[in-house]
Amino acid sequence: MQESIIQQGVDLLIFGMGTVFVFLTVLVIATLGMSSFIRRFFPDAVAPVTEPAPTTPSNSVDPRHLAIIKAAIEKHRNKQ
Amino acid sequence: MQESIIQQGVDLLIFGMGTVFVFLTVLVIATLGMSSFIRRFFPDAVAPVTEPAPTTPSNSVDPRHLAIIKAAIEKHRNKQ
Amino acid sequence: MQESIIQQGVDLLIFGMGTVFVFLTVLVIATLGMSSFIRRFFPDAVAPVTEPAPTTPSNSVDPRHLAIIKAAIEKHRNKQ
Amino acid sequence: MDNLLGLWQESGLYLMTPGQMVMIAVGLLLLFLAINKNFEPLLLVPIGFGGILANIPGAELASSAVDAALHGAHPDVLAAFAHTLGLEIGSSLEAVKDAYNHASVSVQSQLSLQAADFGYSNGMLYNFYSVAIASGIAPLVIFMGVGAMTDFGPLLANPKTLFLGAAAQFGIFATIMGAVGMSYLGWMDFSIADAAAIGIIGGADGPTAIYVSSLLAPELLGAIAVAAYSYMALVPLIQPPIMRALTTEEERKISMTQLRVVSKREKIAFPIVVLILVAMLLPSAAPLLGMFCFGNLMKECGVVDRLSDTAQNALINITTIFLGLSVGSKLAADKFLDPKTLGILALGIVAFGIGTAMGVLMAKLMNKFSEHKLNPLIGSAGVSAVPMAARVSNRVGLEANPQNFLLMHAMGPNVAGVIGSAVAAGVMISMVQSMGG
Amino acid sequence: MDNLLGLWQESGLYLMTPGQMVMIAVGLLLLFLAINKNFEPLLLVPIGFGGILANIPGAELASSAVDAALHGAHPDVLAAFAHTLGLEIGSSLEAVKDAYNHASVSVQSQLSLQAADFGYSNGMLYNFYSVAIASGIAPLVIFMGVGAMTDFGPLLANPKTLFLGAAAQFGIFATIMGAVGMSYLGWMDFSIADAAAIGIIGGADGPTAIYVSSLLAPELLGAIAVAAYSYMALVPLIQPPIMRALTTEEERKISMTQLRVVSKREKIAFPIVVLILVAMLLPSAAPLLGMFCFGNLMKECGVVDRLSDTAQNALINITTIFLGLSVGSKLAADKFLDPKTLGILALGIVAFGIGTAMGVLMAKLMNKFSEHKLNPLIGSAGVSAVPMAARVSNRVGLEANPQNFLLMHAMGPNVAGVIGSAVAAGVMISMVQSMGG
Amino acid sequence: MDNLLGLWQESGLYLMTPGQMVMIAVGLLLLFLAINKNFEPLLLVPIGFGGILANIPGAELASSAVDAALHGAHPDVLAAFAHTLGLEIGSSLEAVKDAYNHASVSVQSQLSLQAADFGYSNGMLYNFYSVAIASGIAPLVIFMGVGAMTDFGPLLANPKTLFLGAAAQFGIFATIMGAVGMSYLGWMDFSIADAAAIGIIGGADGPTAIYVSSLLAPELLGAIAVAAYSYMALVPLIQPPIMRALTTEEERKISMTQLRVVSKREKIAFPIVVLILVAMLLPSAAPLLGMFCFGNLMKECGVVDRLSDTAQNALINITTIFLGLSVGSKLAADKFLDPKTLGILALGIVAFGIGTAMGVLMAKLMNKFSEHKLNPLIGSAGVSAVPMAARVSNRVGLEANPQNFLLMHAMGPNVAGVIGSAVAAGVMISMVQSMGG
Ligand code: NA
Numbered sequence A, B, C: 001m002q003e004s005i006i007q008q009g010v011d012l013l014i015f016g017m018g019t020v021f022v023f024l025t026v027l028v029i030a031t032l033g034m035s036s037f038i039r040r041f042f043p044d045a046v047a048p049v050t051e052p053a054p055t056t057p058s059n060s061v062d063p064r065h066l067a068i069i070k071a072a073i074e075k076h077r078n079k080q
Numbered sequence D, E, F: 001m002d003n004l005l006g007l008w009q010e011s012g013l014y015l016m017t018p019g020q021m022v023m024i025a026v027g028l029l030l031l032f033l034a035i036n037k038n039f040e041p042l043l044l045v046p047i048g049f050g051g052i053l054a055n056i057p058g059a060e061l062a063s064s065a066v067d068a069a070l071h072g073a074h075p076d077v078l079a080a081f082a083h084t085l086g087l088e089i090g091s092s093l094e095a096v097k098d099a100y101n102h103a104s105v106s107v108q109s110q111l112s113l114q115a116a117d118f119g120y121s122n123g124m125l126y127n128f129y130s131v132a133i134a135s136g137i138a139p140l141v142i143f144m145g146v147g148a149m150t151d152f153g154p155l156l157a158n159p160k161t162l163f164l165g166a167a168a169q170f171g172i173f174a175t176i177m178g179a180v181g182m183s184y185l186g187w188m189d190f191s192i193a194d195a196a197a198i199g200i201i202g203g204a205d206g207p208t209a210i211y212v213s214s215l216l217a218p219e220l221l222g223a224i225a226v227a228a229y230s231y232m233a234l235v236p237l238i239q240p241p242i243m244r245a246l247t248t249e250e251e252r253k254i255s256m257t258q259l260r261v262v263s264k265r266e267k268i269a270f271p272i273v274v275l276i277l278v279a280m281l282l283p284s285a286a287p288l289l290g291m292f293c294f295g296n297l298m299k300e301c302g303v304v305d306r307l308s309d310t311a312q313n314a315l316i317n318i319t320t321i322f323l324g325l326s327v328g329s330k331l332a333a334d335k336f337l338d339p340k341t342l343g344i345l346a347l348g349i350v351a352f353g354i355g356t357a358m359g360v361l362m363a364k365l366m367n368k369f370s371e372h373k374l375n376p377l378i379g380s381a382g383v384s385a386v387p388m389a390a391r392v393s394n395r396v397g398l399e400a401n402p403q404n405f406l407l408m409h410a411m412g413p414n415v416a417g418v419i420g421s422a423v424a425a426g427v428m429i430s431m432v433q434s435m436g437g
């Protein structure tokens, strides 16, 4: 039993880590294939621009837009 | 059994279509009655305007407003 | 039984009202203690402003902002 | 022809009972009050509509599968039910119904599966009720949302207004005495649990009333909820005469000093303080006050704004829709059209009146012992009915002194009343359950 | 090594059946149509994706615990199931499956607990299906949201367009005849309940179709939903040839008078009128039309805008996500790859065609008796498929007369079609259930 | 007097155990860290608050009806339970508890009904846990929302960074070895299922950790979730020393070429490619990766923006509130205050450290074979902890070279780490369940 839990841990380590590497390796290959296929046969008419900022998952409102809107409101209020 | 399913289908056709027509006919009458009652006894003070555009169920933001807001943001950004 | 329901009602009245007063009295004391502790040891760097308007639970959009935004849209529309 | 006859015999006109017709009229009345008179429309529109749906004859939207099977009363079904209930085969429908209502939960759940075997299923509104109210979840989620919309600033600036919120809860307990008195006199047949559930109308707080009555007196829930929301809407009519009668012109003119500035940190600490006191003193109030404080903490802590926004909008709105329809399911004619409903309506308005009076009198009492005078008009806001009662205090105050804005001062007792009735709810649930009520 | 072998034997490549491969391709096709061709993407993206998930071999996402246990087919499990089902120990897997499918609800729920005892659990999509569709709740909530997005103004301005919405429902019933005919000829094995569920495709209304088939023919739900949404997306291709064939150039040029102004009060009263008629005449349509009218009342009454907004946005979106994935669970290969699916696809397009034709012909018939001529092109909008069919009417109208804007006129029959098919759904559910279908 | 005594004996002060007091302090600490130190507040505010609620003495909010009945320990109840469990009447409370914990699901569900017969009901948090976590739904819905917020652009521009996400998962498996080692040495009593659940902390991904531990080690879920979120918040402290120790100044200065433009079509195709690989190679990862890819497809496909918005906002927020409170229910003192918790906290931080190190070392290894040099600092982002770890890579990179912006480059391994740990989760669930763990 004590032996066996170590054995089970080693099994998890080997097969688990192996699966992760195999799966992600296949995914690298598939992704490269998919990308080159699409870039070759279905290029976009207009080149899209990569987003300049990173995704910030916990923040759903674009802070720049927020700032602009706030500024607009502020300005309007000052005029009154 | 084979006879019977045809019979059941015919029953559905006759009573189903009949119910649809009867129900909607009663609804036409009830609606006309309701409308004339309301227009006679509870006319609106100010005539409301019928919406100029059709309902677009799959689009929850008024596209015109969106365009205006976008334009405003754009303008503000250009000023900076 | 008839006696007993009156007795139960009186029990509820006495212990219920008593608990409400005891609990809220303790809460008054705890709140005063908490406030004086915080004001003494963790005063805010900048004094916050109390909200000028009452909470209006059933209205989730600040009506003033709404008015400003509407005005902005109106203005933009007129320019077009 | 059988089909045509069948359709006619399944039509509402053929099946409708006078009771259902009356209840449909009641539903229409609630819609009218909500839409035209602005009576708590967020709740009364769904409740009124749900009440009409619950009374559509033949649709059985508010019935469980077992109710529907009993209503169908097919001999095979009754025989099977009688067997499960340990009755002799051939028992009357009444006997089966009676045994079912007194059966244990495990037997009821067996009957439920049996009804499904016979092809019966729960009605739509019954399912809504089970998920939203019987589980207790909808009132708690709404309370969390209310917490996220509540500003304790005015209360923190003047904590002694909590006493006003405490005093106004006397309306709850006086109403309980009224209900048990009616039972004692033989006018009504209210149990102590019923009486407690009726009393909570005096808390002037919708989710608390629904939560308590779902636990203590589910069959009265429809009448209690309708009474609670209707009287909350009627606060501008109910309170002012009482407030004027109990105060002098001089008292109504008392001008209160401006509230001090309350810091963000105090506002964050307050829900935690309440929570800890609940944990130490009154565990039975933990579900209600726990969720309320959680909502308020989300609002004030400033680091989970997206959760707070959702609790105040999408989540509370979704829950309100289903809560309202579910309450409507309790407006089925056979449950609602009962003399008890009249008793509940009568007791409910008394509850509001007494709560109002006690709040005002408490303020006058506190003025005897305190240097900083309170305007006693803010005492009536202690019943809660947020924010209506606070607005009433302000309005009556302005009549006496056009320069005297009481609104912010009245918000303190107003939110104190929410805490007060949640405390009362906790202690009542705990006491009634230990009375075997 | 055992582990390595185990992993390989659990991998999709080892386990995948040809049927699953085909269904994954079908799922990808649905995604392609939704994303690239804009085929009702709000539903077909979740349905297509759910369909792929349901066909991942070994993951059993669309299976109940009992299905998974039967698929595992361990002798101990089969023996226990056979015992519960009253079969002799050692019964074949087929015998156990068969007995399970015909067992009563209480026995099935016992097996469900037994499967849990053996460590099996329901798949993710199976759970979604149970909660969202088997309970009936998701289609009803979506219908409520659609109600909150529907403007009955054009219909109220010209109520007789309701007849167009009635006539177009003939597509439903003609399709039922087609389905029973196929059964009669021995081509397919549709029961009367199956036939009714297939017919409802002709209602051109997604939630109605899903609601009806979840009650009458759950095993056909996948095919019926896919057919309904696909053909709704194809309305711009299906309808115009039929419309042109049945009308003359002159008729298509008919110009209609501008619609009168409809007051707020009429719009508020309309859903209540519909509800009362349902209560009096057709209780079986109460769930669908009740929720639809409730949504519309929330929109129009103007006092519960926050509820109406939520019903139109957060709530309908959340429900759509789970409804779509749940429908996808019914695209599992062993259920979907059946000759019946071909029959359903064939009958569905006929249903759309007949509904379109009858709407147009009804408009022509009404013109014979009425002074105010209708442009018969608006008749085709009576099938519903909101708002696509109304746009098609407008577009075909503009071809004939570039000054003639039919869009608002076509919205009347368009929303009438929604009511019409909900009425048809109610009467069919009621009749089929009383046929013992 | 009985009532007064009853109230006191039901009060928290009378009932509170030292353990509950400690756990309330832990809950307050979590709130402090979340609110003042910004430790993953979206999760730790609900978890901390839920933890306090779960430890309110007498409220039994985190207990099932059966737990509450066992806690009450009334002789009649124990006798009835003993009978159902097949024990002799008069068995000790311990014996009944033990038999209950080892009973089959069907027997447990019988006891549950029996407890209801005696008037016990599930606590609020227990219900939240059952619906949100035990069903598996809440972590999956959050994963869908995360998918809808993830931009795979940087990963698609440089797919070989997937290897960094793979290498960092070594933290998971090394931790498993640590846990089984502790068991081997007799320090702790972790089963292989416990070890796997603890290992997943190294995946640095909240929903994955909660999903895995709800399946493999529900009683450890509280500690695992607290460890996972706390260490994710501590990434800016944990990672930099390791990153600096394993890299030279030169390596940290490596400047990477700008990422290529990735087309919309590639972004749409990527989640579908992942899904198909999952279907072919690793069905056990289908729930997690399926929902993740579904969320991402909704975001990228551009035709279901309203669903994507809801998945990213209302739906994920609602789910987060209930997920957090549910996790809090697992902070009840009798479960959490166990030496195992210390073991979990110790192992968790090791897991983060090893994952970070392996990511960095993998980047250095890849540089040996590749022309386009990677800055090894982006390797540490492979543990996921999105987007914190990527920001740490950027910050440490700027220290070495103020012109070198690594943020976008680090987002590739960062999201690769999410996929990597979902794959690891799938393979572990499948292997452990087949080990009979
Ligand atoms: Na109150």
Ligand code: NA
Residues within 6 Å of the ligand: E202, E203, E204, E205, E382, E383, E384, E385, E417, E418, E419, E420, E421, E422
């Ligand atoms: Na239709």
Ligand code: NA
Residues within 6 Å of the ligand: F202, F203, F204, F205, F382, F383, F384, F385, F417, F418, F419, F420, F421, F422
């Ligand atoms: Na990870």
